[in-house]
Amino acid sequence: MRSIYRLAAITTFAFAVTTTSLSPAAGAMAWEPPPGYVFLNTYFGGSAGGWCDQVGIDGVQNGQWTAYLCHDVMRKHADIWFLYGDLYVKNDTAGHGH
Structure with a gap:
């Protein structure tokens, strides 16, 4: 059961990192x-x-x-x-x- 929570945490973190890199602020650095x-x-x-x-x-x-x-x-x-x-x-x- 712990591995499911760990996988969910990793997935959430990876999604947050991905979406952060797509933000308009990231585009400001050409x-x-x-x-x-x-x-x-x-x-x-x-x-x-x-x-x-x-x-x-x-x-x-x-x-x-x-x-x-x-x-x-x-x-x-x-x-x-x-x-x-x-x-x-x-x-x-x-x-x-x-």
């Missing part, structure tokens, strides 16, 4: 990509094993850019929050034979 990275596109579902990472990897392998990063962001649509992965790419071709 995220900036590292120098040299530019926004390319956004993909539904976040970065972990999703389209964002796949497109980023493909672009590096095909020589379209030299590096990439995916930044997960929550966006609200019709009162429902969804996870997206924003793809940022770095295309410093100097010295790479392009």
Whole structure:
């Protein structure tokens, strides 16, 4: 019975942390990509094993850019929050034979 209460407490805590990170105050701190990275596109579902990472990897392998990063962001649509992965790419071709 204790494990049920512990699970409920953990779930409540995780939900509180998640909802806190989605508050407007959290959005006040704008995220900036590292120098040299530019926004390319956004993909539904976040970065972990999703389209964002796949497109980023493909672009590096095909020589379209030299590096990439995916930044997960929550966006609200019709009162429902969804996870997206924003793809940022770095295309410093100097010295790479392009």
